[in-house]
Amino acid sequence: MTAVHADIDALRGLHDALVRYxxxxxxxxxxxxxxxxxxxxxxxxxxxxxxxxxALGQAEYAACLDRAAQADPDEPxxxxxxxxxxxxxxxxxxxxxxxxxxxxxxxxxxxxxxxxFGALLAEDLPRLEDHLTAIIASLExxxxxxxxx
Amino acid sequence: xxxxxxQDGDQQLRLLADAWDAAGEHWRDGPARQFGEGPLAxxxxxxxxxxxxxxxxxxxLEAADRETEG
Numbered sequence: 001m002t003a004v005h006a007d008i009d010a011l012r013g014l015h016d017a018l019v020r021y022x023x024x025x026x027x028x029x030x031x032x033x034x035x036x037x038x039x040x041x042x043x044x045x046x047x048x049x050x051x052x053x054x055a056l057g058q059a060e061y062a063a064c065l066d067r068a069a070q071a072d073p074d075e076p077x078x079x080x081x082x083x084x085x086x087x088x089x090x091x092x093x094x095x096x097x098x099x100x101x102x103x104x105x106x107x108x109x110x111x112x113x114x115x116x117f118g119a120l121l122a123e124d125l126p127r128l129e130d131h132l133t134a135i136i137a138s139l140e141x142x143x144x145x146x147x148x149x
Numbered sequence: 150x151x152x153x154x155x156q157d158g159d160q161q162l163r164l165l166a167d168a169w170d171a172a173g174e175h176w177r178d179g180p181a182r183q184f185g186e187g188p189l190a191x192x193x194x195x196x197x198x199x200x201x202x203x204x205x206x207x208x209x210l211e212a213a214d215r216e217t218e219g
Contacts, residue, residue, distance in 0.1 A: 010175035017168030024161040025196065031154040032203050039210040046217055092217075099213040110206045117199035120192055128188050135180060 008139050015132040022125045029117065036107060043100050050093040057086040155203040162196050 061082035068077035169189060173181065 006175040007178075010172040014168050014172035014176075017165055021161055021165045025158060028154045028158040028161065028203075031152075031157070032206070035154065035207065035210060039213055043213060043217060096217050099217055103209060103213055106206055106209050110202050113199055113202040117195060120195050120199075124188070124192060124195075128184075128192065131184070131188070135184075 005143070008136055008143070011132055011136045011139070015129055015136065018125060018129050018132065022121050022129075025117075026121055029114065029121070032114070036103075039103065040100075043096055043103070047093060047096045047100065050089055050096065054086060054089045054093055057082060057089055061086050153204075153207050155200045155207060158196070158200045158203065162193065162200065166193065 061079060064077060064079035064082045068079055071077045169185065173185065
């Protein structure tokens with residue numbers, strides 16, 4: 001009896017594996033979306049903090065330049081530290097913005113592939129599962145007829 | 150960055166391929182061949198394409214995190 005139904009059992013196993021695969025890959029896709037969102041948010045938070053630092057630094061540098069302009073020529077005011085801080089933070093901000101652009105470009109390319117994979121999970125795999133279910137039902141019906149004759 | 154989702158996806162892909170191999174030991178008729186060479190092969194290939202693209206994207210996200218630290 002086991003040998004007679006081995007193909008049906010194998011098909012049931014494959015059907016169950018397909019269902020598990022579909023659910024597991026949906027979690028994979030959701031996790032990927034989550035990690036993309038998290039990285040975008042982290043980069044935006046860093047960029048936002050740096051924009052504040054750059055603005056503050058520029059204000060401090062401008063104030064320093066005012067003090068320097070009004071200072072006694074014998075006691076000059078050194079603003080180079082403010083200038084360096086503004087430049088450093090500006091470069092870091094530009095670096096983050098370049099990463100943001102790279103990620104958006106890559107994410108746009110990925111979206112097409114992810115969309116096709118989403119369709120596979122939402123439409124194609126359920127259709128395969130249904131197809132297997134129909135084959136199993138057909139084999140079971142054939143076995144019943146064979147068993148009755 | 151926590152676990153890499155494409156690694157979980159790769160593992161699931163292997164499990165499905167194993168299930169297909171196991172089924173193939175008992176299901177070897179014409180419909181089996183059509184199923185394996187047609188829609189299943191296509192689904193597995195689409196999955197591999199997705200997981201490879203996901204690996205590239207996750208590499209980029211990790212690099213962005215690393216390079217913008219501090």
